[in-house]
Amino acid sequence: MGNIGANIPNPEVGVATESGRSYYQITSLLRRSRVPYIDVIMGGNFPAGQNLNFQRNSTSDYNSLKLIITTRKERLQLAAQKVMCIEDLGNDSGLLRERIIPILSPKKDNDRLTVGIDPGKRIGMAAYINELEIESIVVTSVEDAVERVGKLLDNAPDIRKTIKIGAGIPKLAVQIASDLEKLYGKRDIRIKLVDERGTSSLNANRGRSGTRDQQAARLIAFRDGHDYVP
Numbered sequence: 001m002g003n004i005g006a007n008i009p010n011p012e013v014g015v016a017t018e019s020g021r022s023y024y025q026i027t028s029l030l031r032r033s034r035v036p037y038i039d040v041i042m043g044g045n046f047p048a049g050q051n052l053n054f055q056r057n058s059t060s061d062y063n064s065l066k067l068i069i070t071t072r073k074e075r076l077q078l079a080a081q082k083v084m085c086i087e088d089l090g091n092d093s094g095l096l097r098e099r100i101i102p103i104l105s106p107k108k109d110n111d112r113l114t115v116g117i118d119p120g121k122r123i124g125m126a127a128y129i130n131e132l133e134i135e136s137i138v139v140t141s142v143e144d145a146v147e148r149v150g151k152l153l154d155n156a157p158d159i160r161k162t163i164k165i166g167a168g169i170p171k172l173a174v175q176i177a178s179d180l181e182k183l184y185g186k187r188d189i190r191i192k193l194v195d196e197r198g199t200s201s202l203n204a205n206r207g208r209s210g211t212r213d214q215q216a217a218r219l220i221a222f223r224d225g226h227d228y229v230p
Helices: 020-032 093-104 142-155 170-184 212-221
Strands: 013-016 038-042 052-054 067-070 083-085 112-118 123-129 132-139 160-166 189-194
Touching: 013 020, 020 067, 020 093, 067 093, 093 123, 093 132, 093 142, 112 142, 112 212, 123 142, 123 212, 132 142, 132 212, 142 170, 160 170, 160 212, 170 189
Parallel strands: 013 038, 013 067, 067 083, 112 160, 160 189
Antiparallel strands: 038 052, 112 123, 123 132
16 A cells, blocks of 8 residues: 655554445555554454454554544444544545545644646646655536635645646636635635746656646646735
């Protein structure tokens, strides 16, 4: 399983459930999200929080994990502080990564969510918490782009949030910025228009997966720009 980021080299997420169906749902979501995990066996007549043992890495205490994912039904068996229930996560790997990264990564005062958007017939989007990629996708309409940004904003922790939109097609860029400002402008969100010249060059992202639209959105996310003014 791949790591969620270079600074998270070992599994720090545990999966704890006796339900085969829930286990498959949780682990499938974690694999799609590229989050390494370790199995935790539940069972036995022990006090809450003491009935867990690692299936692997038996020298560790489950309390050393930063997060355990289980079901609502089994939640009360866990005394761990950081527990998520699969029923609350849905099937969205991007939102899962957005929730997990702040838990696994050391918290800093300058933590930030950045979303890069490359407007066009196909709209590339790339979202990051700090330098760790949450997701990179392509949508086919302004409505879909605005809706996705909204989900990311609703799911994000209390950190700085910046939306960067490539200005190569000014009318489309302003449309996206305007729609986002109307819907979310009252929050602590910064919307920037970015000069996207050169972002379509595949050489700039050699070795990175994804389409040209996704690659352009990644570059836009890390470029400076000027604030959008309605």
